[in-house]
Amino acid sequence: MFLEWWDRYRKILLTAIALLFVTSSFWLYQTRVAGHEGTDAALPLVPPAYASDDVLPADEQAKESAVAGKPALEKTPSAPAPLYVDVKGDVKQPGLYPLDAGMRVADAIAKAGGANPTADLAQINLAAPLADGTAIVIPVKESSPAAAPVNLSAPAYAANGKNTSNASSSDQTVSLNSATAEELMTLPGIGEARAKAILQYREEKGSFRALEELKSIEGIGDKLYERIAPRIRIQ
Numbered sequence: 001m002f003l004e005w006w007d008r009y010r011k012i013l014l015t016a017i018a019l020l021f022v023t024s025s026f027w028l029y030q031t032r033v034a035g036h037e038g039t040d041a042a043l044p045l046v047p048p049a050y051a052s053d054d055v056l057p058a059d060e061q062a063k064e065s066a067v068a069g070k071p072a073l074e075k076t077p078s079a080p081a082p083l084y085v086d087v088k089g090d091v092k093q094p095g096l097y098p099l100d101a102g103m104r105v106a107d108a109i110a111k112a113g114g115a116n117p118t119a120d121l122a123q124i125n126l127a128a129p130l131a132d133g134t135a136i137v138i139p140v141k142e143s144s145p146a147a148a149p150v151n152l153s154a155p156a157y158a159a160n161g162k163n164t165s166n167a168s169s170s171d172q173t174v175s176l177n178s179a180t181a182e183e184l185m186t187l188p189g190i191g192e193a194r195a196k197a198i199l200q201y202r203e204e205k206g207s208f209r210a211l212e213e214l215k216s217i218e219g220i221g222d223k224l225y226e227r228i229a230p231r232i233r234i235q
Helices: 002-042 058-067 105-111 192-205 211-216 222-231
Strands: 083-089 095-099 135-138
Touching (some): 083 105
Parallel strands (some): 083 135
């Protein structure tokens, strides 16, 4: 009897099973699609990392710089090199000082602590412009105004503030036995330290009896003596 029933309703039963399978598959597919759409809608929108207020992409930074009228990269101009000036003579702090370009003799004297009360500034051109390697000698009142350093590669200023680099000084000699420190410093290669050493030698040993005695002072060798010899005398 079962076989007869099966033979009669087999096609109908198989067709019903197939329809049920197709219907179930379609329903499951729709359910999954709807679930994905609901998940995507529930996710919060997160801005990309480059959209932060503090960090912008390189092209956006370039655009903002262009809108602001500023280049993306600005080069800082380098500062001009300083001028080195040797200030000596009757000033409070003689020495080598760096000064800015465009400064004057007055600025160099101020850099050296200012002139002493005995300085003869009337013989100085305070408005003279400075150059790198300039030597300035401030004379003492009632001393010889010819206080220009010689044998300098850069411009040197005499007491009147004029450039004396090419001036001849062969007719101006300094007495080793009576010259002051400022007068000794007008000799080539003689700075404040060597001038003091000459005065100390004179106090300890007495008057110079020969020009060659100058070589017994520390720091004055044969070469320096040859440069000084035409400019010095005993009396």
